[in-house]
Amino acid sequence: MRIRVLGSAAGGGFPQWNCGCVLCRDARAGVPGVLARTQASLAVAAEDGAWLLLGVSPEIRTQLEAFPALHPRATRDSPVAGLALANGDLDHVLGLLSLRESHPLRIFATSAVRRGLLDGNVLFRTLDRFPGQSTWTDLPLGEEVPVVPGLALTAVPTPGKVPVHLEGLTAPSPEDSVALVVRSQSRVLVFAPSVASPTPALSRVLLEADAVFFDGTFWAEDEMERAGTGHHGARTMAHWPVGGSGGSLEMLATLPARHRFLIHVNNTNRILRDSSAERAAVRAAGVEVAEDGMELTL
Amino acid sequence: MRIRVLGSAAGGGFPQWNCGCVLCRDARAGVPGVLARTQASLAVAAEDGAWLLLGVSPEIRTQLEAFPALHPRATRDSPVAGLALANGDLDHVLGLLSLRESHPLRIFATSAVRRGLLDGNVLFRTLDRFPGQSTWTDLPLGEEVPVVPGLALTAVPTPGKVPVHLEGLTAPSPEDSVALVVRSQSRVLVFAPSVASPTPALSRVLLEADAVFFDGTFWAEDEMERAGTGHHGARTMAHWPVGGSGGSLEMLATLPARHRFLIHVNNTNRILRDSSAERAAVRAAGVEVAEDGMELTL
Numbered sequence: 001m002r003i004r005v006l007g008s009a010a011g012g013g014f015p016q017w018n019c020g021c022v023l024c025r026d027a028r029a030g031v032p033g034v035l036a037r038t039q040a041s042l043a044v045a046a047e048d049g050a051w052l053l054l055g056v057s058p059e060i061r062t063q064l065e066a067f068p069a070l071h072p073r074a075t076r077d078s079p080v081a082g083l084a085l086a087n088g089d090l091d092h093v094l095g096l097l098s099l100r101e102s103h104p105l106r107i108f109a110t111s112a113v114r115r116g117l118l119d120g121n122v123l124f125r126t127l128d129r130f131p132g133q134s135t136w137t138d139l140p141l142g143e144e145v146p147v148v149p150g151l152a153l154t155a156v157p158t159p160g161k162v163p164v165h166l167e168g169l170t171a172p173s174p175e176d177s178v179a180l181v182v183r184s185q186s187r188v189l190v191f192a193p194s195v196a197s198p199t200p201a202l203s204r205v206l207l208e209a210d211a212v213f214f215d216g217t218f219w220a221e222d223e224m225e226r227a228g229t230g231h232h233g234a235r236t237m238a239h240w241p242v243g244g245s246g247g248s249l250e251m252l253a254t255l256p257a258r259h260r261f262l263i264h265v266n267n268t269n270r271i272l273r274d275s276s277a278e279r280a281a282v283r284a285a286g287v288e289v290a291e292d293g294m295e296l297t298l
Numbered sequence: 299m300r301i302r303v304l305g306s307a308a309g310g311g312f313p314q315w316n317c318g319c320v321l322c323r324d325a326r327a328g329v330p331g332v333l334a335r336t337q338a339s340l341a342v343a344a345e346d347g348a349w350l351l352l353g354v355s356p357e358i359r360t361q362l363e364a365f366p367a368l369h370p371r372a373t374r375d376s377p378v379a380g381l382a383l384a385n386g387d388l389d390h391v392l393g394l395l396s397l398r399e400s401h402p403l404r405i406f407a408t409s410a411v412r413r414g415l416l417d418g419n420v421l422f423r424t425l426d427r428f429p430g431q432s433t434w435t436d437l438p439l440g441e442e443v444p445v446v447p448g449l450a451l452t453a454v455p456t457p458g459k460v461p462v463h464l465e466g467l468t469a470p471s472p473e474d475s476v477a478l479v480v481r482s483q484s485r486v487l488v489f490a491p492s493v494a495s496p497t498p499a500l501s502r503v504l505l506e507a508d509a510v511f512f513d514g515t516f517w518a519e520d521e522m523e524r525a526g527t528g529h530h531g532a533r534t535m536a537h538w539p540v541g542g543s544g545g546s547l548e549m550l551a552t553l554p555a556r557h558r559f560l561i562h563v564n565n566t567n568r569i570l571r572d573s574s575a576e577r578a579a580v581r582a583a584g585v586e587v588a589e590d591g592m593e594l595t596l
Binding site: 011012013015016017018019020021024028036058059060061062064065071072073074075076077078090094097098099100101102103120121122123124125126129164165166167169227228229230 | 309310311313314315316317318319322326334356357358359360362363369370371372373374375376388392395396397398399400401418419420421422423424427462463464465467525526527528
C-alpha cells in the first residue's frame with residue numbers, strides 16, 4: 001500500500017488567509033522549521049493508476065498537480081479511481097466541486113454525509129450533468145466495502161458533530177464523522193482527522209493499524225481562546241486535544257503501529273514549529289507531524 | 299489604481315486536473331513559453347489595504363498567499379475590503395466558501411447571482427454564522443455603486459447564461475453575467491470574463507477604459523470538439539471566440555485602451571503557447587495574454 005500526504009493542515013490551511021499570528025507569519029516568511037501546509041487529504045493505492053483519495057480539500061487542484069502519480073495519462077483521464085469522505089466539513093469535501101470537468105467520479109461516504117451535501121445544495125448538480133458522472137456509495141458503519149482495485153474501506157464512527165453549515169438544521173448522527181480504515185491484503189491504514197474523544201471501537205482498529213493519521217487539530221482545549229483567534233474549546237469543535245494529561249498523544253504513544261502521524265493540524269497548534277516544546281513531546285512519543293508531500297509504503 | 303492578476307485561466311485552471319492534452323502536458327512539464335495558470339481573478343485597489351477582488355476562484359488561498367499586499371497585518375485581519383462577482387459560475391465564486399474563518403466579508407453581485415448562490419445552497423450558511431459575517435450588496439445593472447475606499451463599480455450586462463448547476467432550474471436573466479467596470483477618480487478598468495457576443499452598452503464602456511481584461515476562453519467556436527475534450531460550441535458556453543473573422547480580437551484591436559488583456563483562458567486555447575500562430579495574432583493586435591502575478595498601475 002502506497003500512501004501520499006496531499007495536505008496536512010486543518011480547515012483554512014497553514015498559513016490561514018486572515019491570520020497574522022506568529023506561526024502564520026513565520027510560515028509566510030519561509031522561516032526554517034515552520035512549513036506551510038495545504039488542507040488535510042491522503043492519496044492511497046495498492047495498484048498503479050487506481051488511487052483512492054481520503055478527503056477532497058478545497059486545494060485539490062494544487063495537490064493533484066504536485067504529485068505526478070495523479071496526473072492524467074491520456075487526453076481525458078485521471079488515476080483517481082475513488083474519493084472517500086470522513087465527514088461533511090467544508091475543508092474536507094469542497095474540492096469535489098473542483099472536479100466537475102465531465103469526469104466520472106466514484107464517491108464513498110456515509111449516508112448522513114452524502115445527504116448533508118446533496119440535499120439542499122444545488123451546486124452539486126454540477127456533478128450530475130450526465131448519467132454516471134458521480135456515483136455515490138454509502139459506507140455502512142463498521143462494514144467493509146471494496147472501493148478501488150486492491151483496497152477495501154471501513155467507516156468506524158468517531159465522536160463528532162454535524163458540519164458548521166448544518167448546525168440547527170440536522171440532528172446529530174453517528175454517521176457525521178468516521179475514521180476511514182483502508183485495508184490492502186495485509187496492511188491497514190487508519191485516517192481519523194476528526195475525533196472528539198476515544199471509543200472502544202476506534203481503539204480496536206488503531207491497535208491493528210500499520211499506519212495511523214490522527215486528529216492533530218489542537219494541542220490544548222483552550223488554544224483558540226489563548227491565540228486570540230476564537231472562543232470555542234477544542235472538544236466543542238469535535239477535536240480531542242493532543243497534549244497534556246488525557247490528551248491523544250498519550251494514547252498514540254502506546255500504539256504498535258510503525259507509522260503514527262498527527263494530521264489536520266490547526267494554524268494555532270505549536271507542533272507546527274519544529275523547535276517547539278510541543279513538537280519535542282510529539283517526537284518523544286514516537287509520533288510525527290504529517291507534512292505535505294510525505295510518502296510511505298506499507 | 300493598482301491591479302494584480304491573481305489568476306488568468308478559465309474554469310479548471312491550466313493545466314486541468316483530468317486533461318492530458320499537449321498544452322496541459324507541456325504546462326505540467328514546465329516547457330518554456332507554456333505557463334501554468336490558476337483560475338481567473340483580479341485584485342484592484344486605489345488605496346493601500348483596501349483591495350477589491352473581482353471573482354473569488356476556488357484557488358483563492360494560493361492566490362492570496364502569492365501576493366504580499368493581501369497578507370494580514372494583525373492577528374485577525376485582511377486587506378481584502380470587498381469581493382465582486384461577475385457571474386455565478388463555480389470557477390468564479392467557489393472561493394467564497396474558503397473565506398469562512400469568521401471574517402466579515404463584503405460581497406457585491408447582481409441579485410440574480412446572489413439568489414443563485416444563497417437560495418438552495420445550505421453550504422453558504424457557513425458565511426452567515428454571526429450578524430455581519432457576510433454583507434451582500436446588490437449591483438443594479440448600469441448603476442455605479444461605491445465599493446471600497448477610492449473605487450466605484452458598475453455592472454454592465456453581457457450576453458451570458460445561467461451557471462451550469464442552475465440550468466433547467468432558473469430562467470435566464472440579464473443579471474446572470476456582467477462586465478465589472480471599476481472606476482477610481484480618473485481611471486477605468488473593465489473586467490469581462492464571460493461575454494457571449496458584443497453589445498452597444500459593452501462597447502461604450504470598453505471605449506472609455508484604460509485597461510481591459512476580456513473573455514479569452516476559446517480561440518475558435520469548435521475548439522472543444524477539435525481537442526476531443528467536449529461537444530459544446532464556444533457561444534453555447536457563453537464565450538465569444540477570440541480568433542477569426544468576427545472574433546473578439548478584431549474588436550479589441552480597435553480599442554484605445556493602453557492595456558488590453560485576454561483572461562479566463564481555457565486549457566484548449568493555443569494562445570497559451572507563446573510560440574503559437576494564435577499568440578502571434580494576439581500580439582499583432584496589440585493585445586496581451588494575462589499571466590498570474592502580473593501587476594499594472596493606471
